[in-house]
Amino acid sequence: MKNSKPKYKQIIEAAVEVIAENGYHSSQVSKIAKKAGVADGTIYLYFKNKEDILVSLFQDKMGQFIEKIEQETTSRQTAEEKLLTLIQTHFKQLAADHHLAIVTQLELRQSNKELRQKINGVLKRYLNVIDSIIEEGMEEGLFRSGLDLRLVRQMIFGTLDETVTNWVMKDQRYNIEDQAEEVHSLIVHGLTHNR
Amino acid sequence: MKNSKPKYKQIIEAAVEVIAENGYHSSQVSKIAKKAGVADGTIYLYFKNKEDILVSLFQDKMGQFIEKIEQETTSRQTAEEKLLTLIQTHFKQLAADHHLAIVTQLELRQSNKELRQKINGVLKRYLNVIDSIIEEGMEEGLFRSGLDLRLVRQMIFGTLDETVTNWVMKDQRYNIEDQAEEVHSLIVHGLTHNR
Amino acid sequence: MKNSKPKYKQIIEAAVEVIAENGYHSSQVSKIAKKAGVADGTIYLYFKNKEDILVSLFQDKMGQFIEKIEQETTSRQTAEEKLLTLIQTHFKQLAADHHLAIVTQLELRQSNKELRQKINGVLKRYLNVIDSIIEEGMEEGLFRSGLDLRLVRQMIFGTLDETVTNWVMKDQRYNIEDQAEEVHSLIVHGLTHNR
Amino acid sequence: MKNSKPKYKQIIEAAVEVIAENGYHSSQVSKIAKKAGVADGTIYLYFKNKEDILVSLFQDKMGQFIEKIEQETTSRQTAEEKLLTLIQTHFKQLAADHHLAIVTQLELRQSNKELRQKINGVLKRYLNVIDSIIEEGMEEGLFRSGLDLRLVRQMIFGTLDETVTNWVMKDQRYNIEDQAEEVHSLIVHGLTHNR
DNA sequence: CATGAATGAGGGTTCATTCAT
DNA sequence: AATGAATGAACCCTCATTCAT
Numbered sequence: 062m063k064n065s066k067p068k069y070k071q072i073i074e075a076a077v078e079v080i081a082e083n084g085y086h087s088s089q090v091s092k093i094a095k096k097a098g099v100a101d102g103t104i105y106l107y108f109k110n111k112e113d114i115l116v117s118l119f120q121d122k123m124g125q126f127i128e129k130i131e132q133e134t135t136s137r138q139t140a141e142e143k144l145l146t147l148i149q150t151h152f153k154q155l156a157a158d159h160h161l162a163i164v165t166q167l168e169l170r171q172s173n174k175e176l177r178q179k180i181n182g183v184l185k186r187y188l189n190v191i192d193s194i195i196e197e198g199m200e201e202g203l204f205r206s207g208l209d210l211r212l213v214r215q216m217i218f219g220t221l222d223e224t225v226t227n228w229v230m231k232d233q234r235y236n237i238e239d240q241a242e243e244v245h246s247l248i249v250h251g252l253t254h255n256r
Numbered sequence: 257m258k259n260s261k262p263k264y265k266q267i268i269e270a271a272v273e274v275i276a277e278n279g280y281h282s283s284q285v286s287k288i289a290k291k292a293g294v295a296d297g298t299i300y301l302y303f304k305n306k307e308d309i310l311v312s313l314f315q316d317k318m319g320q321f322i323e324k325i326e327q328e329t330t331s332r333q334t335a336e337e338k339l340l341t342l343i344q345t346h347f348k349q350l351a352a353d354h355h356l357a358i359v360t361q362l363e364l365r366q367s368n369k370e371l372r373q374k375i376n377g378v379l380k381r382y383l384n385v386i387d388s389i390i391e392e393g394m395e396e397g398l399f400r401s402g403l404d405l406r407l408v409r410q411m412i413f414g415t416l417d418e419t420v421t422n423w424v425m426k427d428q429r430y431n432i433e434d435q436a437e438e439v440h441s442l443i444v445h446g447l448t449h450n451r
Numbered sequence: 452m453k454n455s456k457p458k459y460k461q462i463i464e465a466a467v468e469v470i471a472e473n474g475y476h477s478s479q480v481s482k483i484a485k486k487a488g489v490a491d492g493t494i495y496l497y498f499k500n501k502e503d504i505l506v507s508l509f510q511d512k513m514g515q516f517i518e519k520i521e522q523e524t525t526s527r528q529t530a531e532e533k534l535l536t537l538i539q540t541h542f543k544q545l546a547a548d549h550h551l552a553i554v555t556q557l558e559l560r561q562s563n564k565e566l567r568q569k570i571n572g573v574l575k576r577y578l579n580v581i582d583s584i585i586e587e588g589m590e591e592g593l594f595r596s597g598l599d600l601r602l603v604r605q606m607i608f609g610t611l612d613e614t615v616t617n618w619v620m621k622d623q624r625y626n627i628e629d630q631a632e633e634v635h636s637l638i639v640h641g642l643t644h645n646r
Numbered sequence: 647m648k649n650s651k652p653k654y655k656q657i658i659e660a661a662v663e664v665i666a667e668n669g670y671h672s673s674q675v676s677k678i679a680k681k682a683g684v685a686d687g688t689i690y691l692y693f694k695n696k697e698d699i700l701v702s703l704f705q706d707k708m709g710q711f712i713e714k715i716e717q718e719t720t721s722r723q724t725a726e727e728k729l730l731t732l733i734q735t736h737f738k739q740l741a742a743d744h745h746l747a748i749v750t751q752l753e754l755r756q757s758n759k760e761l762r763q764k765i766n767g768v769l770k771r772y773l774n775v776i777d778s779i780i781e782e783g784m785e786e787g788l789f790r791s792g793l794d795l796r797l798v799r800q801m802i803f804g805t806l807d808e809t810v811t812n813w814v815m816k817d818q819r820y821n822i823e824d825q826a827e828e829v830h831s832l833i834v835h836g837l838t839h840n841r
Numbered sequence: 842c843a844t845g846a847a848t849g850a851g852g853g854t855t856c857a858t859t860c861a862t
Numbered sequence: 863a864a865t866g867a868a869t870g871a872a873c874c875c876t877c878a879t880t881c882a883t
Contacts, residue, residue, distance in 0.1 A: 068842095084368070084369060085368075086368055089876085089877060089878080090877075090878060090879085091845095091877075091878090094845095099843080099844090100843060100844045100845055101844080101845060101846095101878090101879085102843070102844055102845065102879085102880080102881085103842085103843055103844070103845095104879095105878095105879070105880080106842070106843075110878075110879080111877095111878060111879090167369065170365050170366070171365070171366050171367070171368065172366065173279065173280075173281055173366060174279060174362060174363075177362075178425075181425070195447070198447060203448065204447040204448060205447065205448065205449050208442075208447065209435075209438055211422075212419065212435060212438055212439060212442060213442060213447065215415065215418045215419045215422055216411075216415040216418070216419075216439070216442050216443070218418055219414035219415045219416075219417060219418025219419065220410065220411040220414045220415055221414075222414060222418065223410045223411070223413055223414025223417065223418075224407065224410045224411075224414065227406075227410055230376075240404075240407060243404055243407055244407060244411070247403075247407060247408060247411050247446070248411070248446060248447060249446045249447050249448055250445075250446040250447075250448060251442070251443060251444045251445040251446030251447075251448075252390070252393065252399040252400065252403065252408065252443060252444050252445075252446075253398065253399060253400065253444055253445060254400055263867095263868095284851090284852060284853080285852075285853060285854080286852080286853090294868080294869090295868065295869045295870055296853090296854085296869085296870065296871090297854085297855075297856080297868070297869055297870060297871095298867080298868055298869070298870095299854095300853095300854070300855080301867070301868075305853075305854080306852095306853065306854090458846095458847095474758065474759060475758075476758055479872090479873065479874080480873080480874060480875080481873080481874090489847080489848090490847065490848045490849055491848085491849065491850090491874090491875080492847070492848055492849060492850095492875080492876080492877080493846085493847060493848070493849095494875095495874095495875065495876080496846070496847075500874080500875080501873095501874065501875090557759060557762075558759075560755050560756070561755070561756050561757065561758060562756070563669070563670075563671055563756065564669060564752065571815075585837070588837060593837075593838065594837040594838060595837065595838065595839050598832075598837065599825075599828055601812075602809065602825060602828055602829060602832060603832060603837065605805065605808045605809045605812055606801075606805040606808070606809075606829070606832050606833070608808055609804035609805045609806075609807060609808025609809065610800065610801040610804045610805055611804075612804060612808065613800045613801070613803055613804025613807065613808075614797065614800045614801075614804065617796075617800055620763075620766070630794070630797060633794055633797055634797060634801070637793075637797060637798060637801050637836070638801070638836060638837060639836045639837050639838055640835075640836040640837075640838060641832070641833060641834045641835040641836030641837075641838075642780070642783065642789040642790065642793065642798065642833060642834050642835075643788065643789060643790065643834055643835060644790050653863095674855085674856060674857080675856075675857060675858085676856075676857090676866095679866095684864080684865090685864060685865045685866055686857090686858085686865080686866060686867095687858085687859080687860085687864070687865055687866065688863080688864055688865070688866095689858095690857095690858070690859080691863070691864075695857075695858080696856095696857060696858090
């Protein structure tokens with residue numbers, strides 16, 4: 062009675078698994094349908110086309126991802142603590158879902174420009190969280206005032222993304238959560254001596 | 257006198273243009289051949305297969321790219337100056353070749369895992385340059401000792417890559433070279449007050 | 452009512468016709484699909500690849516061919532009669548299907564070694580029928596004992612095959628069934644006087 | 647001075663080797679040219695096209711083959727002896743040139759109908775030798791009069807051809823010359839008791 | 842809602858042949 | 863005579879999407 066209901070979810074979960082296991086280019090709609098336990102045609106009752114599966118997948122998973130980060134960071138006091146929490150939560154969540162990590166860091170990047178732009182739309186919410194923390198830090202006087210918001214955001218996101226991608230490409234063989242503090246320190250203090 | 261360029265070069269230049277203009281997945285071998293002014297079959301006298309064009313393109317262009325960076329940085333005195341020069345040269349070169357920027361930042365990422373691994377092989381040389389500068393900075397006492405080389409490298413590369421990608425995705429509408437100093441400052445000093 | 456034939460059969464029949472009319476090397480999959488009245492892709496729902504069409508065609512047609520020969524021969528009393536019936540049935544069946552005759556005698560021989568080996572596998576069953584008749588004839592005392600089974604089999608099959616091939620190459624302009632008795636006589640009695 | 651002369655021969659010998667070693671469909675003109683030690687274009691100074699190489703090869707080799715058979719058979723007294731000699735010489739020559747055996751029995755059969763018809767033109771001379779022996783045998787009273795010349799010719803040629811082909815397909819692992827007498831006996835006396 | 846058989850467009854690669862040198 | 867770089871036509875197969883049931 063309820064098992065047959067959330068076909069939508071079923072299909073998205075299947076897509077994550079199939080893409081993580083087979084790679085983006087070997088993830089045919091029929092393979093996803095099979096893994097989801099539905100007929101090929103059924104996919105098209107829930108998704109406009111194949112790309113729509115991927116966008117929905119990303120929206121769905123990233124929505125939760127960001128929500129969690131929003132939750133965890135708001136409870137912190139200072140911008141510095143919030144930033145640390147953001148990094149820790151970012152790492153923790155991807156470490157907790159190996160399939161998702163592979164899909165977001167490696168496989169979904171192989172999509173075309175159009176799809177990547179939609180993906181960027183989803184990411185905007187995450188970037189806004191980063192922006193808020195930076196602005197708060199500047200207001201607090203903790204961070205230098207006059208920072209170029211866009212550049213800082215790119216530094217932070219670029220650093221996290223590159224860090225996670227390298228970890229995934231190394232088959233997630235080390236514990237990435239252990240590196241949150243050092244990454245945080247690098248971002249906050251840079252390469253030079255902390256006074 | 258006019259077509260005296262060796263076919264190999266001709267084809268690589270054509271590939272950059274075709275990919276930049278049409279996108280990775282719409283860049284058929286026949287389109288590249290046409291742009292290069294040669295027959296389809298001629299491509300295969302100079303390249304093993306389509307992937308080989310792309311790998312060669314990347315090796316060729318990145319080879320020059322890195323070489324230039326190596327040249328420019330070695331003439332600088334301190335690690336800090338070298339890092340600034342690296343960033344400036346990185347930005348300057350991509351700003352000077354819009355097509356190449358599109359190809360490396362957006363289109364070539366859509367390739368499959370196998371090709372991306374070959375691309376990473378080429379990038380290694382660039383990462384080594386970064387590593388040397390960091391190590392030099394630590395020896396000089398300019399940078400904190402005890403930095404995790406891999407993390408720092410990932411921060412620097414991730415930041416530059418993300419910065420350039422955003423600039424390309426915004427259709428290169430602003431001058432990225434102007435941002436080199438601020439990016440450098442962020443990396444060296446972090447978000448907090450310098451001293 | 453009219454297209455009720457299963458697609459599998461439809462495609463095989465189309466393949467025989469197309470190959471007989473156009474020759475092996477001009478028989479593209481798309482041509483077979485068109486003749487069969489299905490889309491190109493449909494072919495691949497029923498056959499693994501192009502070669503599989505040809506192997507299946509041969510298995511299917513030769514299966515019936517040999518079955519018929521087995522049926523007809525078993526009802527005969529002596530080995531000599533069985534051999535005559537085998538020759539008659541062999542000729543009769545190919546005479547009844549001109550397209551098939553062209554395909555088996557001329558076109559399928561142009562296939563590569565791999566395919567020809569699979570074809571030989573199918574032929575084994577026919578060769579076994581011949582062997583049985585020879586052995587029976589020797590046991591009956593009708594044929595010389597001590598005959599080299601392999602050589603005799605090769606003589607019989609080689610003679611029939613060459614006879615049919617010549618008839619096909621002469622555009623099947625004479626009645627090959629009329630020659631069954633004389634061929635039989637040659638095989639059984641050789642060139643010399645029958646006592 | 648003389649080494650460079652018979653390019654024509656050089657190319658034909660190269661073709662036999664290349665085809666025997668690589669198979670018909672993997673024997674590109676460039677491969678033959680390389681083995682012959684000439685440039686690709688040079689081939690076309692001596693042969694009209696690729697097919698012409700193969701026809702010439704067959705004419706050349708079969709010319710010698712048949713010549714030898716003509717020589718050996720004429721010196722024999724009776725038709726029966728001549729037939730035995732024909733079989734022995736046929737087997738002996740192919741046994742002496744493994745490459746040629748592979749090419750004529752297996753590889754050249756993969757050619758298209760047109761080429762095979764030209765090949766048959768060359769074989770006519772061989773078939774004439776067979777015909778003469780049969781006619782002689784009938785005149786001598788050794789063979790039954792009233793034999794259908796074409797059928798007998800097909801039986802003899804079909805038997806020899808099938809015998810040799812089987813031997814080649816079994817990688818020439820046994821001595822085919824040893825079987826000449828038994829094959830001869832089968833043809834002359836058939837399956838039944840020799841009186 | 843669900844199915845799954847059928848569709849058909851699209852592209853990398855080989856290789857016989859040519860021809861300027 | 864000889865070269866070999868250049869040509870360009872030709873084809874099998876995959877897979878996202880549809881639609882009759």
